[in-house]
Amino acid sequence: MERELVGLCGLAALFILILLRIPVAVAMLVTGVAGTWILSLTSPFIKFGPYLLQFKSALWNSVANYDLSVVPLFVLMGFLAAETGLSRDLFQGLSALTRKVKGGVAMATILACAGFGAVSGSSIATASTMSRVALPELRKLKYHEGLSTGVLAAGGTLGILIPPSVALVIYAIVVEASIIDMFQAAIIPGILAVVFFLIVIKVSIMRKPELAPALVPMNEAEVRHAVLRLAPVGLIFGSIILGLGVGLFTPTPAAAIGVFLILAYGGLLRLVSDDGLTWKRLKGALLATAKTASMIYFILFAADILKGFFARTNLPTALSDWAAASSMDPYLILIAMLVVLIVLGCFMESLSMILVIVPFFWPVLIQINGGDYVGADGAAFGMTTEELRIWFGILALIVVELGLITPPVGLNVFVIKSFSPNTGIGTIFRGVAPFFAIELVRVAVLLLVPGLALFLTRML
Numbered sequence: 001m002e003r004e005l006v007g008l009c010g011l012a013a014l015f016i017l018i019l020l021r022i023p024v025a026v027a028m029l030v031t032g033v034a035g036t037w038i039l040s041l042t043s044p045f046i047k048f049g050p051y052l053l054q055f056k057s058a059l060w061n062s063v064a065n066y067d068l069s070v071v072p073l074f075v076l077m078g079f080l081a082a083e084t085g086l087s088r089d090l091f092q093g094l095s096a097l098t099r100k101v102k103g104g105v106a107m108a109t110i111l112a113c114a115g116f117g118a119v120s121g122s123s124i125a126t127a128s129t130m131s132r133v134a135l136p137e138l139r140k141l142k143y144h145e146g147l148s149t150g151v152l153a154a155g156g157t158l159g160i161l162i163p164p165s166v167a168l169v170i171y172a173i174v175v176e177a178s179i180i181d182m183f184q185a186a187i188i189p190g191i192l193a194v195v196f197f198l199i200v201i202k203v204s205i206m207r208k209p210e211l212a213p214a215l216v217p218m219n220e221a222e223v224r225h226a227v228l229r230l231a232p233v234g235l236i237f238g239s240i241i242l243g244l245g246v247g248l249f250t251p252t253p254a255a256a257i258g259v260f261l262i263l264a265y266g267g268l269l270r271l272v273s274d275d276g277l278t279w280k281r282l283k284g285a286l287l288a289t290a291k292t293a294s295m296i297y298f299i300l301f302a303a304d305i306l307k308g309f310f311a312r313t314n315l316p317t318a319l320s321d322w323a324a325a326s327s328m329d330p331y332l333i334l335i336a337m338l339v340v341l342i343v344l345g346c347f348m349e350s351l352s353m354i355l356v357i358v359p360f361f362w363p364v365l366i367q368i369n370g371g372d373y374v375g376a377d378g379a380a381f382g383m384t385t386e387e388l389r390i391w392f393g394i395l396a397l398i399v400v401e402l403g404l405i406t407p408p409v410g411l412n413v414f415v416i417k418s419f420s421p422n423t424g425i426g427t428i429f430r431g432v433a434p435f436f437a438i439e440l441v442r443v444a445v446l447l448l449v450p451g452l453a454l455f456l457t458r459m460l
Contacts (some may be wrong), residue, residue: 004315014027032305046312048210070299073259080266083277084276090116091109091134092229095216103204105137106148110154132419145420145427153412154435154436160397162186162187177386182393196438209246239257310390316359320367338396338399348403361392
């Protein structure tokens with residue numbers, strides 16, 4: 001029990017450091033190194049000097065991974081999409097198509113968040129980018145401030161699940177699942193989220209018509225121009241998502257194709273107008289990508305060090321054995337895990353949670369499901385281990401993002417607040433509350449009907 005106790009103390013120290021606003025990667029690295037040093041004092045089998053010498057190879061292994069080469073490419077896609085104006089074109093084109101419906105621009109915001117989130121793969125990046133694009137338009141049309149900010153905060157959460165998504169890639173690597181299978185499994189739950197959000201907007205406006213203004217039609221020339229600018233966006237994003245969904249190409253080539261298409265579109269647009277991709281914008285996108293990718297790789301390296309420490313404490317194995325020996329219903333254990341992820345999502349970024357918490361939860365689920373090699377017939381959840389990896393990943397990523405719109409520290413809400421300083425934080429939380437409620441319904445649906453997440457993976 002001595003090693004497990006050190007592991008529990010290390011876990012508590014990690015969360016204390018995060019609450020003190022220490023960068024997550026630094027907190028993980030400090031906890032992993034300090035914890036291993038403490039273990040070396042009590043165990044003759046752990047030598048601290050040779051352990052430190054492993055850092056060079058550990059850092060290299062964290063970066064020199066072909067599966068992870070997709071990360072900077074997807075990040076670059078997101079920044080190029082913002083710099084070339086694709087996010088603006090996406091919103092304007094969709095709003096032109098939906099303006100004939102009361103609340104149509106708010107609905108267009110959700111659709112645009114889903115489209116841009118699929119490229120950026122980051123909830124916070126989606127919320128901030130779409131706030132710059134959509135919030136001025138929503139205000140100009142006199143949408144209620146609570147609905148406007150709530151739509152943007154909730155829409156930002158769509159980015160983590162709709163493929164291609166960096167978070168899906170990282171999760172697949174952590175639990176050793178197929179990235180393609182994860183992308184395919186995320187399509188139906190992602191579409192479900194968009195549909196549910198649109199229903200929330202429609203029902204909210206039906207109950208309180210004052211939330212949205214009277215219809216403001218656009219003339220035919222404006223509509224034609226907006227829709228024409230939407231076509232390249234649909235072609236670029238649609239070809240990537242469709243190709244991944246049906247297995248035409250793997251994630252890394254898909255990301256490379258996406259980057260090439262956006263670069264080509266930005267260059268052509270620059271030749272015929274003042275918009276498009278300039279050298280200054282390209283440099284900005286490349287520098288932003290380098291900073292973001294280096295941060296992700298540093299977090300991955302720190303997570304690897306932390307994982308090594310926890311493995312030496314035997315804590316994950318002890319938790320798995322305890323869960324398997326308990327008489328608790330497997331679904332109650334799973335729901336408890338999801339609740340913990342929602343709470344932690346208030347304080348931690350989604351990528352950090354996947355790297356820190358999932359390695360604890362995943363062995364427990366394998367154990368209570370019946371082990372690594374159990375078939376679907378004898379499993380507690382009625383599915384194989386491979387299917388469990390996918391199903392749990394979809395559920396976990398949804399609730400991780402829910403934490404970003406949960407009081408009192410929902411990060412997405414504070415991102416929106418930075419773009420709307422005169423709006424009270426309570427107004428934003430009230431605006432996002434219906435979306436939070438419908439997300440809980442989506443989680444319940446996926447819990448009750450796992451086939452919604454597994455249908456495309458099984459079929460394809």
